[in-house]
Amino acid sequence: MSTATPVRPEAPEPLAPAVRQRRGLPRFGGTAVFAAGLALAAVLTAASGWSWGLFAVLGIVLGCLVTYVVSRVVEGRRKATDRLVTALVSSAFAVAMVPLVSLIYTVVSNGVGRLDGTFFSNSMVGVVGEGGGAYHAIMGTLIITALAAVISVPVGLLAAIYLVEYGKGRLKKVLTFFVDVMTGIPSIVAGLFAYALFAIFFGPGIRFGLGGAVALSVLMIPVVVRSSEEVLKLVPNELREASYALGVSKWRTILKVVVPTAIAGLGTSVTLAIARVIGETAPLLVIVGITAATNFDPFDGRMATLPVYAYYQLTQPGVPPEFGIERAWTAALVLIIIVMALNVVARLISRFFAPKTGR
Amino acid sequence: MAKRIDVSDLDIFYGNFKAVEGVNVSIEPRSVTALIGPSGCGKSTFLRSLNRMHEVIPGARVEGKVVIDGQDLYGSDVDPVDVRRQIGMVFQRPNPFPTMSIYDNVVAGVRLNSKKMKKNDLDDLVESSLRGANLWNEVKDRLDRPGSGLSGGQQQRLCIARAIAVQPEVLLMDEPCSALDPISTLAIEDLMTELKDRFTIVIVTHNMQQAARVSEQTGFFNLNGVGQPGRLIEFNPTEKIFSNPDQKATEDYISGRFG
Numbered sequence: 095m096s097t098a099t100p101v102r103p104e105a106p107e108p109l110a111p112a113v114r115q116r117r118g119l120p121r122f123g124g125t126a127v128f129a130a131g132l133a134l135a136a137v138l139t140a141a142s143g144w145s146w147g148l149f150a151v152l153g154i155v156l157g158c159l160v161t162y163v164v165s166r167v168v169e170g171r172r173k174a175t176d177r178l179v180t181a182l183v184s185s186a187f188a189v190a191m192v193p194l195v196s197l198i199y200t201v202v203s204n205g206v207g208r209l210d211g212t213f214f215s216n217s218m219v220g221v222v223g224e225g226g227g228a229y230h231a232i233m234g235t236l237i238i239t240a241l242a243a244v245i246s247v248p249v250g251l252l253a254a255i256y257l258v259e260y261g262k263g264r265l266k267k268v269l270t271f272f273v274d275v276m277t278g279i280p281s282i283v284a285g286l287f288a289y290a291l292f293a294i295f296f297g298p299g300i301r302f303g304l305g306g307a308v309a310l311s312v313l314m315i316p317v318v319v320r321s322s323e324e325v326l327k328l329v330p331n332e333l334r335e336a337s338y339a340l341g342v343s344k345w346r347t348i349l350k351v352v353v354p355t356a357i358a359g360l361g362t363s364v365t366l367a368i369a370r371v372i373g374e375t376a377p378l379l380v381i382v383g384i385t386a387a388t389n390f391d392p393f394d395g396r397m398a399t400l401p402v403y404a405y406y407q408l409t410q411p412g413v414p415p416e417f418g419i420e421r422a423w424t425a426a427l428v429l430i431i432i433v434m435a436l437n438v439v440a441r442l443i444s445r446f447f448a449p450k451t452g453r
Numbered sequence: 454m455a456k457r458i459d460v461s462d463l464d465i466f467y468g469n470f471k472a473v474e475g476v477n478v479s480i481e482p483r484s485v486t487a488l489i490g491p492s493g494c495g496k497s498t499f500l501r502s503l504n505r506m507h508e509v510i511p512g513a514r515v516e517g518k519v520v521i522d523g524q525d526l527y528g529s530d531v532d533p534v535d536v537r538r539q540i541g542m543v544f545q546r547p548n549p550f551p552t553m554s555i556y557d558n559v560v561a562g563v564r565l566n567s568k569k570m571k572k573n574d575l576d577d578l579v580e581s582s583l584r585g586a587n588l589w590n591e592v593k594d595r596l597d598r599p600g601s602g603l604s605g606g607q608q609q610r611l612c613i614a615r616a617i618a619v620q621p622e623v624l625l626m627d628e629p630c631s632a633l634d635p636i637s638t639l640a641i642e643d644l645m646t647e648l649k650d651r652f653t654i655v656i657v658t659h660n661m662q663q664a665a666r667v668s669e670q671t672g673f674f675n676l677n678g679v680g681q682p683g684r685l686i687e688f689n690p691t692e693k694i695f696s697n698p699d700q701k702a703t704e705d706y707i708s709g710r711f712g
Contacts, residue, residue: 140671183519262511332548338509340562340619341538350565 117133118169124177127164130156154185198430205427208420215427218386218398222415228425230388231403234303235432236380237392238399239372241307242314247364248320249311253442258326259348284312285377292381301383303392306399307376317367325359326352330391361443374428375401400429456539456622456653457482458503458523463517464682465495465502467510472498474682476517478672485645487664487691490674491706495510495683496657497545499674500625503655504540505533506596521623538566539711541621545628547608549600549615555667558611559583562619578618586614587644613644617652626656630663642667661707665695673703 119127135153141146158181166174216227253273257266270449288309292300327353337347353360381394384406411418459481465473473495480486488496501507502515507525508546512546514601518525526536549558559579563570570578579596584591588610592603600611609629615625626645630638645654645667676683688698698704 330548332544332546333550335506335509336544336548336550336615337561337565338534339504339506339537339542339544340565340615341534341536342562342565344533346565346567351550351552355550357552 119165124161124165125181127161128157128181128245128431131160132199134160150189154189158185201423201427202428204248204420204423205425208424209427212446213421213424217388221386222412223414226417226421228398228400228403228421228428230385231398231400231425232428233388233390234382234397235372235400235429236312237390238303238378239368239398241304241392242371243364244311244366245307245311246314246318246367250315250367251322251360251364253319254322254326255316255348255353257323259344259352273316273319276312277320279313279316279368280376281309281313281374282308282380284377285380287312288377289381301396302394303380303382303389303397306378306382306397307392309381310371313374313377314367314371317370318364321363322360322366325356328359329355358444358447361447362440365436365440365443369433369440372436373401375405378402379405400425400432404429458623458653458655459518459520459581460503461518461520463499463502463519465498465507466514466516467493468512471682473502473538473674474516474684476685478685478688480653481670482653483651484669485649485656485667486670486672487668488655488657488674489659489664490660490683490686491676492659493683494674494676497627498683499685500655500657501542503623503625504542506542507535508533512709528702535667538562538619539621540623540625541616541619543609543612543616543624543626543629545631546603547632548613549603549608551599551601553600554597554616555592555600555603555611559618560613561615563661582614583611583643584616585648587640587647588614604637606633606640607699609633609637609641609680610644613641616690617648623653623655623688626654628657628659631659638663661695665691671695673698673706675702675706 112276127420132153135149135156138156139149158178161181162174162178167176212225213227213229214232215229216225217230218226218228253269257269257273261269285306288305291301291308292302292305300363333351333355334347338344338353342350378399379402382402383397384402385396385398389395389397404422406421407418407425411422460476460478460480463473464471477498488500490496498507502653503519503526507515512611515527517527521539525531529583550561553561556579557564559582560570560575563578580589580593583592588607591607592598592611600608603611609632613624613629621691629653642663645656648654656664656668663704667690670688671691672681672688673686673694675686685692685697687703689699693699694703695707698707
């Protein structure tokens with residue numbers, strides 16, 4: 095092994111830097127250039143009579159174009175392509191945000207006017223025009239959704255556990271297929287199912303809250319099953335094996351190892367399933383109906399719920415109509431607030447229950 | 454506590470695929486037995502069949518006899534859960550329960566089986582198991598911290614502590630050091646040397662030096678070709694296997710002339 099070892103010169107020449115310093119746009123330069131493209135589009139649009147649609151299309155095209163050209167000239171081809179794709183992806187994101195922001199803005203600006211104490215404390219008894227509230231509808235929504243959760247969560251969770259831990263072969267495939275089919279059931283069908291079911295026992299024309307809860311369960315169970323199944327599948331098999339190797343039986347392994355490991359995800363999936371059904375209108379319209387008075391008893395008589403309340407306030411606003419329409423907006427706003435609160439709760443659940451890895 | 458394992462005519466299947474064929478071996482109590490061989494030759498499969506963990510995999514089954522202390526593990530009246538209580542297992546990758554503290558991980562075998570134990574007894578069990586696994590001094594001040602926050606080597610020793618806390622008679626180890634650095638490996642090898650006074654230890658390893666260092670008996674598994682079942686080629690005292698093996702295949706494998 096005596097091949098020539100490289101002889102180093104006594105005083106090596108200073109090496110050129112390995113990475114050549116390249117000219118580049120300053121920080122936020124890309125954004126600034128894109129904004130310049132947008133401004134150009136604004137000028138052009140204004141010149142031909144203002145229109146938001148034209149401005150959006152022109153702005154994205156010009157913004158991307160200007161970004162690419164400037165970057166190409168200053169930084170070279172590779173960097174320019176990077177900036178172009180970044181600009182495209184960000185524009186797509188912005189476009190996707192437009193309907194959401196617009197929806198929130200419309201609902202808040204129209205609904206905030208009646209977001210007052212009366213709305214949360216009064217029902218609609220004896221109200222024709224001004225005033226009135228949705229206390230009865232809020233309570234109805236909470237009661238019926240809670241009942242639906244009480245029915246769906248145990249059934250859904252246990253079904254998911256069956257599919258992941260016990261099911262095998264053909265039966266499992268068939269069950270998974272039907273759960274998938276059930277997730278696609280139109281909600282009105284769920285309402286008609288519940289109505290037809292209870293009409294057998296109580297005669298036609300039956301309206302009561304529990305029926306609504308049953309209809310919502312039909313919609314909710316497949317959602318709970320599917321999302322819980324995915325969460326349970328994420329529990330590493332090694333943990334099950336570790337538990338079996340300690341001489342722990344299967345059902346104890348599931349109860350004390352698998353479910354606690356997945357509890358954060360399970361909590362999230364249940365909360366999101368609730369958020370999914372709380373705004374359902376059609377089934378409740380069919381089987382629960384609407385009432386102007388507060389009814390806490392889901393086993394007897396019509397109940398008001400927020401979505402149905404909003405529907406009726408909009409279609410039969412009374413005289414003069416603007417107060418009813420205002421109440422409809424506020425009901426929609428309250429519903430959005432409830433769903434947002436549920437999403438926050440889901441986040442908190444997954445944060446607090448997630449397995450901790452602190453040292 | 455330690456018990457002898459007699460295996461006779463054991464065939465192990467995954468569905469219709471025969472993974473291991475015709476194993477006859479007798480594993481001595483209070484000693485370390487190492488299983489070596491190339492990947493896919495059925496070492497781990499054989500190990501898992503010793504405490505009926507093999508059948509956890511869908512479609513997997515076993516034919517033949519595994520007798521511990523005169524009792525056939527695969528007898529029709531034997532509950533696999535009872536078997537696993539007597540025969541503990543440590544896996545290749547450390548797998549502490551992520552939801553549990555270090556303390557709870559050690560007593561998991563007791564807690565999950567809902568055995569009632571006094572707090573003092575539990576404390577003693579935790580201390581003795583962690584001392585047994587050579588981990589007590591490192592974690593005694595943070596028993597309530599999550600087990601997954603330990604380093605890889607510490608997690609593996611935690612898993613060993615968890616396995617010995619249920620006081621099994623046999624301890625199976627499936628490549629327990631393959632994910633660890635040399636220092637943690639040394640700690641676990643020292644631990645095996647201590648533990649063999651109390652347990653029968655069977656270890657699967659890819660590291661032949663490790664087999665030579667820790668074991669009294671060594672078994673060499675091999676397979677003739679892809680798709681064919683693995684076989685136990687040779688089972689002899691470790692010294693003999695590594696100096697003067699009976700079989701040519703063993704010598705080729707050990708001296709690196711394999712394949």
